[in-house]
Amino acid sequence: MTKRKTDPNFAIPTYSLYGEETDTADDFWFHCETIQARSSLHHWEIGLHRHEHLFQLLLITNGSGDAVFGEEIVRFEPLTAITIPPSIGHGFRFSPDVDGFVFTLMASRLPARMGESSSLKRFLAVPRVIGLPMQIPDVELIKTMLTRLAMEFDQRLSGRTIIMEACLATALTLIARVSETAGQNEEAEDGQDRRMEALSALIHRHIRAHKPASFYAQALGISPTHLNRIVKARTGLSMHALLMHRLLDEAKRELLFTSGTVQEVGFRLGFSDPAYFSRFFARETGLTPRAWRLKEQARL
Numbered sequence: 337m338t339k340r341k342t343d344p345n346f347a348i349p350t351y352s353l354y355g356e357e358t359d360t361a362d363d364f365w366f367h368c369e370t371i372q373a374r375s376s377l378h379h380w381e382i383g384l385h386r387h388e389h390l391f392q393l394l395l396i397t398n399g400s401g402d403a404v405f406g407e408e409i410v411r412f413e414p415l416t417a418i419t420i421p422p423s424i425g426h427g428f429r430f431s432p433d434v435d436g437f438v439f440t441l442m443a444s445r446l447p448a449r450m451g452e453s454s455s456l457k458r459f460l461a462v463p464r465v466i467g468l469p470m471q472i473p474d475v476e477l478i479k480t481m482l483t484r485l486a487m488e489f490d491q492r493l494s495g496r497t498i499i500m501e502a503c504l505a506t507a508l509t510l511i512a513r514v515s516e517t518a519g520q521n522e523e524a525e526d527g528q529d530r531r532m533e534a535l536s537a538l539i540h541r542h543i544r545a546h547k548p549a550s551f552y553a554q555a556l557g558i559s560p561t562h563l564n565r566i567v568k569a570r571t572g573l574s575m576h577a578l579l580m581h582r583l584l585d586e587a588k589r590e591l592l593f594t595s596g597t598v599q600e601v602g603f604r605l606g607f608s609d610p611a612y613f614s615r616f617f618a619r620e621t622g623l624t625p626r627a628w629r630l631k632e633q634a635r636l
Contacts, residue, residue, distance in 0.1 A: 348425040349385045366500065367440045368489040371396070374438065375430045376635055384427040387420075391443040391460070393508070394418040395482045399434030400585065403427075405463045411536060413571045415468040415475065417511045424463045432588045432632065437486050439504070446508075459512040466515045470572050474510045481507040528566050531556055535567070543582050544606040549575040584620050587613075591629040598625040 371394065375382060384404055396416040403410045403418055404427040412418070414436075420426050422443045446460070468475045485503040488496040538552055552575070553560040564575045571578055583605065590601040602613030602625075617625045 349383075365442045365445045366489065368437060368486050371430065371434050371436045371438050375428070375434060376432075380430040380432055380434065382428045382430075384425050386423055386425045387440070389422055389443055390440050391422060391446060392418075392420040392441075393439045393482075393504075394420075395436045395439075395479070396434065397436040397479075399431040399436075400581075401428055401430040401434060403463075403465050404429070410465045412465050412467075413573075415470065415479070415572060417464075417466045417468055417478070419460060419464045419466070419508075419511070421461055421463065426463060431585045432592060433585070437482060439482070439485065441504070446504075455516075456509060456512050459515065460508065464515065466511055467570060468511075468514060469569050471569065472514055472517070474514055478507050478510045478514070481510075528570065531558070531563075531566055532570055535563075539579065539582050543579070543586060544604070546583075546606050549579065580620065584617070587617055587625070588628070588632075591625055592632055598629070601625065 380401075384406075394417065396412055396414050396418070398414050400411070400413045403412060406425045468478060470476070481503040485500055485507065488500045488503070534556060535552060538555055542551070549563065550560050553563040556563060558566075560575070567573060567575045567578050573581060587601065587605055590596070590604060591598070594601065596604070598614070599610040602610050605613065607613035607616070614624050617623075617628065621628055623631065
């Protein structure tokens with residue numbers, strides 16, 4: 337998890353939902369949409385804002401990005417849950433391949449039984465970015481509950497409010513439990529956090545040079561096996577897959593936000609053979625760089 341500072345010297349707008357400037361949010365109690373659907377409308381960046389009466393929960397299932405809380409910037413990778421209580425200034429920068437859900441509800445409509453647990457109330461009162469390692473048994477249930485929550489909202493069948501509240505209460509309670517478990521292993525986690533932060537900085541500097549996983553392990557002073565284990569636990573990806581994922585992110589940003597040709601983008605990313613760049617991109621996305629660029633530009 338990488339933390340940086342932002343400039344606090346500006347007013348943070350207050351919205352009911354993204355861009356909807358109203359003083360109250362009494363016309364609904366719950367809303368759900370995909371992160372891709374909302375963020376793509378804003379070039380994958382949601383500016384700093386806050387919601388006066390709303391609680392938000394995000395589930396990041398794909399892609400990466402930064403969560404901004406006031407002056408703090410926190411990097412996230414899938415699988416991650418993000419909780420945002422009312423009145424907290426926040427914003428996001430997402431990679432174009434982001435996927436997942438954003439759930440928004442009236443804070444007053446948080447499931448009533450949550451008030452019976454003071455530890456859960458404290459957990460929900462603070463903005464958090466919670467990694468959800470798939471090897472923890474509760475994580476699969478969290479994902480199932482939130483996916484069902486989105487489905488119930490979308491299908492609008494009878495009795496959906498009861499099911500939605502049950503799914504939400506279960507998911508938030510288990511997310512808090514996962515976070516608490518992580519806190520019990522804080523010392524070991526802090527060591528891994530520092531290694532992941534150092535790894536992220538190294539990848540940022542060297543990704544275009546196509547350095548192998550062994551290069552990063554040597555730079556961090558650990559074995560490739562140990563590094564792979566840390567990366568797998570934090571991201572669900574192997575070290576090689578993480579490098580390919582970051583390289584693909586760079587390629588997508590270059591294709592979408594620069595005017596260079598596909599060949600020029602490939603050269604800037606360290607591909608000496610344009611055909612190899614195209615094969616790499618198509619293997620990872622199912623589209624050639626040119627086809628992907630045209631598709632994404634049409635959505636802007």
